[in-house]
Amino acid sequence: MRALVLEAPGKPFVLKDLPDPMPGQGEAVVRVITCGAGLTIQHVRAGRVEVDYPRIIGHEITGVIEALGPGVSNLKVGDPVTAYFYLTCGYCRWCRMNRETLCENFGGYVGRAVDGGYAELMKLPAENFIKIPDGLDWQGHPAEVGVICDAIATPVKVLRRAEVTPWDTVAVIGAGGGLGIHMVMMAKWAHARVIAVDVVADKFATCREAGADEVVNAAEVDLTEALLDLTHGKGVDVVIDFVSKTQTLNPGFQALGRGGRLVSLGGTGEPITATPSKLLNNESIIMGSRYATKQEVIDSLDIVARGEVWPLVTEVKPMEEAEDLHKRVETGEVTGRVALKIG
Numbered sequence: 001m002r003a004l005v006l007e008a009p010g011k012p013f014v015l016k017d018l019p020d021p022m023p024g025q026g027e028a029v030v031r032v033i034t035c036g037a038g039l040t041i042q043h044v045r046a047g048r049v050e051v052d053y054p055r056i057i058g059h060e061i062t063g064v065i066e067a068l069g070p071g072v073s074n075l076k077v078g079d080p081v082t083a084y085f086y087l088t089c090g091y092c093r094w095c096r097m098n099r100e101t102l103c104e105n106f107g108g109y110v111g112r113a114v115d116g117g118y119a120e121l122m123k124l125p126a127e128n129f130i131k132i133p134d135g136l137d138w139q140g141h142p143a144e145v146g147v148i149c150d151a152i153a154t155p156v157k158v159l160r161r162a163e164v165t166p167w168d169t170v171a172v173i174g175a176g177g178g179l180g181i182h183m184v185m186m187a188k189w190a191h192a193r194v195i196a197v198d199v200v201a202d203k204f205a206t207c208r209e210a211g212a213d214e215v216v217n218a219a220e221v222d223l224t225e226a227l228l229d230l231t232h233g234k235g236v237d238v239v240i241d242f243v244s245k246t247q248t249l250n251p252g253f254q255a256l257g258r259g260g261r262l263v264s265l266g267g268t269g270e271p272i273t274a275t276p277s278k279l280l281n282n283e284s285i286i287m288g289s290r291y292a293t294k295q296e297v298i299d300s301l302d303i304v305a306r307g308e309v310w311p312l313v314t315e316v317k318p319m320e321e322a323e324d325l326h327k328r329v330e331t332g333e334v335t336g337r338v339a340l341k342i343g
């Protein structure tokens with residue numbers, strides 16, 4: 001099979017021929033059609049995330065089941081599938097209560113701990129493949145269908161965790177990014193009033209097209225003041241922070257109104273200052289949200305299959321152009337999600 005291989009930290013992709021993977025007990029092999037190229041996997045390409053080399057990255061796939069190992073009952077050859085990003089045990093307390101992003105026996109990420117979707121064939125535990133429902137045109141739009149498992153599912157989980165309702169005003173910080181733009185889309189789908197916050201002015205037109213009612217350029221104005229102005233001093237109900245640096249978390253917390261919820265999705269390690277008096281008086285909630293559960297991936301596929309939202313994929317490039325595509329993901333020059341055409 002042809003595969004894009006990372007051989008050392010920060011080194012370019014090497015397109016090479018490798019032996020086809022053979023499925024073992026409980027495993028399946030998928031023939032990959034497209035694979036999304038987001039910032040999550042660019043962190044690996046850039047060498048900011050440690051993996052064992054050589055490694056094939058990528059997880060936002062559309063593909064067709066090619067071969068099954070012994071003991072696989074949830075799939076058959078020819079099934080169209082996408083993939084679940086986390087390697088989870090399926091039997092711990094957290095997996096059993098539909099919170100498998102907290103799995104006690106977490107095995108790592110597809111495309112980091114094991115090889116991923118930047119290859120013509122990808123082998124995973126069969127439980128990591130999720131069937132694409134009827135009604136989703138995966139043959140006509142494989143790139144869009146392939147990114148649902150992350151770009152739509154991650155926001156779906158945030159809507160649930162933050163209990164976003166149609167009466168809420170939701171501010172999305174980092175709204176112009178690949179996940180942020182889909183968060184805007186999904187908050188609008190939930191009928192909230194949506195404020196898109198970014199520091200790159202030329203992303204705002206896309207934010208508005210995705211459903212933003214208002215936009216705030218945090219490079220030009222004080223973020224807290226802008227959010228208070230837009231809510232007549234009451235503060236916003238939900239802040240969803242994809243940047244999650246001190247300089248966004250603190251003004252985001254300050255801009256929360258009564259009963260406000262701050263959701264952090266960035267793993268920066270930077271501190272947040274939250275005053276207990278505000279937490280108490282406003283019954284504020286600060287929470288983290290990691291990726292999505294398998295059921296949330298399935299729910300996200302269904303939402304798109306029903307025609308309610310459509311993922312924003314602006315570029316699909318051949319494997320030979322992976323390096324250039326990732327350069328532009330790194331610098332934030334791409335809009336929405338981009339993807340590689342694999343097979």
Ligand SMILES: [Zn+2]
Binds near residue numbers: 090091092093095102
């Ligand atoms: Zn588990």
